[in-house]
Amino acid sequence: MASASKVVDVHTHVYPPQYMTILKSRSKVPYVRDTKPGQPSRLIILPGEDDPSSESTAKGRPIGPEYYDINKKIEFMNTHGIDISVISLANPWLDFLDREEAKGLAMDVNDAINSMCEAHPGRLFAFGALPLSAPSADIVDEIHRLPSLKYTRGIIMGTSGLGKGLDDLELDPIYQALEEENLTIFLHPHYGLPKEVFGPRAAEYGHVLPLALGFPLETTIAVSRMILSGVFDRFPKLSVLLAHSGGTLPFLAGRLESCILHDAHYSGPDAKVESRRSIWNILKTNILLDAVVYSELGVRAAATASGADRVLFGTDHPFFPPLEAAEGEEEQKWLSVTTNYKAIQDAFGPEKEQAEAVLGGNAIRLLRLTTD
Ligand code: URA
Ligand code: ZN
Numbered sequence: 001m002a003s004a005s006k007v008v009d010v011h012t013h014v015y016p017p018q019y020m021t022i023l024k025s026r027s028k029v030p031y032v033r034d035t036k037p038g039q040p041s042r043l044i045i046l047p048g049e050d051d052p053s054s055e056s057t058a059k060g061r062p063i064g065p066e067y068y069d070i071n072k073k074i075e076f077m078n079t080h081g082i083d084i085s086v087i088s089l090a091n092p093w094l095d096f097l098d099r100e101e102a103k104g105l106a107m108d109v110n111d112a113i114n115s116m117c118e119a120h121p122g123r124l125f126a127f128g129a130l131p132l133s134a135p136s137a138d139i140v141d142e143i144h145r146l147p148s149l150k151y152t153r154g155i156i157m158g159t160s161g162l163g164k165g166l167d168d169l170e171l172d173p174i175y176q177a178l179e180e181e182n183l184t185i186f187l188h189p190h191y192g193l194p195k196e197v198f199g200p201r202a203a204e205y206g207h208v209l210p211l212a213l214g215f216p217l218e219t220t221i222a223v224s225r226m227i228l229s230g231v232f233d234r235f236p237k238l239s240v241l242l243a244h245s246g247g248t249l250p251f252l253a254g255r256l257e258s259c260i261l262h263d264a265h266y267s268g269p270d271a272k273v274e275s276r277r278s279i280w281n282i283l284k285t286n287i288l289l290d291a292v293v294y295s296e297l298g299v300r301a302a303a304t305a306s307g308a309d310r311v312l313f314g315t316d317h318p319f320f321p322p323l324e325a326a327e328g329e330e331e332q333k334w335l336s337v338t339t340n341y342k343a344i345q346d347a348f349g350p351e352k353e354q355a356e357a358v359l360g361g362n363a364i365r366l367l368r369l370t371t372d
Pocket of ligand 1: 013045046090091211316319320
């Protein structure tokens with residue numbers, strides 16, 4: 001899609017060298033496994049992905065330099081007309097680290113990702129990662145250090161929090177520090193749903209059920225728990241960017257709100273919750289939605305729920321590459337990216353200004369993607 005204004009990718013991942021070293025040194029998930037000579041190594045990160053009882057194609061994915069070489073990211077951006085990328089560590093982030101090592105590694109990874117941005121001024125900004133297995137004070141310290149990294153604008157986080165999910169009251173000091181530092185949380189799935197949900201034949205369907213449904217439902221449940229537990233009432237300025245257009249939140253927000261209005265815990269004479277903001281208000285004030293949803297319908301739902309001024313283009317690079325390289329084409333455009341471009345174009349039609357805002361203007365404004 002040709003556009004005079006800037007295109008910004010807010011959903012794009014990288015594994016810096018320190019993180020690759022850890023993945024290569026491990027033999028349980030998450031890890032990188034060498035395969036036959038001449039074949040790419042495989043990245044095994046999802047829960048249960050290396051289950052020996054399954055003969056699935058779901059045993060990881062090939063991993064090449066597009067996962068760790070920032071020059072490959074820049075090439076990908078150039079091929080797809082992306083001016084700026086806000087890079088983030090890919091899942092499972094630092095969630096699996098021991099308590100003692102988490103803080104040091106978080107600092108190393110956040111410094112390394114910020115240095116990648118420094119090497120390509122104007123093209124890259126970053127979401128940092130938090131040492132969520134470290135003591136709470138260390139997590140808060142790292143949040144307060146992040147603004148000293150010139151290109152860091154927020155943090156990427158999964159749905160497990162400190163181990164009990166994002167409605168855990170022990171997360172309040174962390175939400176408070178993030179709110180104080182004006183750092184956006186990029187909330188991204190990893191853990192999916194319990195495998196029983198997908199039935200005994202799940203392995204026959206590759207990654208489709210966990211990625212297409214497990215991931216978005218995980219995000220939906222996580223943010224719903226934040227809303228229900230009053231996180232946005234206690235931290236009214238907290239900003240949360242939801243991966244994959246909020247999972248199913250835009251579609252189910254009405255049902256969530258209605259269930260709240262019909263639940264004696266929240267509403268009516270015996271309500272235990274004194275006051276709360278409506279989901280519609282939170283969607284338009286605290287929530288940002290990426291546009292990684294691959295359909296016009298999904299982009300429209302996101303823009304209706306949060307406003308076209310709060311939806312942000314993304315790619316999910318380096319995940320979802322073309323399965324086969326087209327012959328004779330060196331720099332092939334990725335179907336996963338062209339589908340998302342088309343979804344935005346179709347969703348807004350003649351409303352070119354809204355499409356341009358989603359493609360880049362919103363990200364530049366909301367994430368302050370300037371360095372002056
Ligand atoms: N699969 C993953 O594990 N992570 C992503 O971000 C996308 C697909
Ligand atoms: Zn992603």
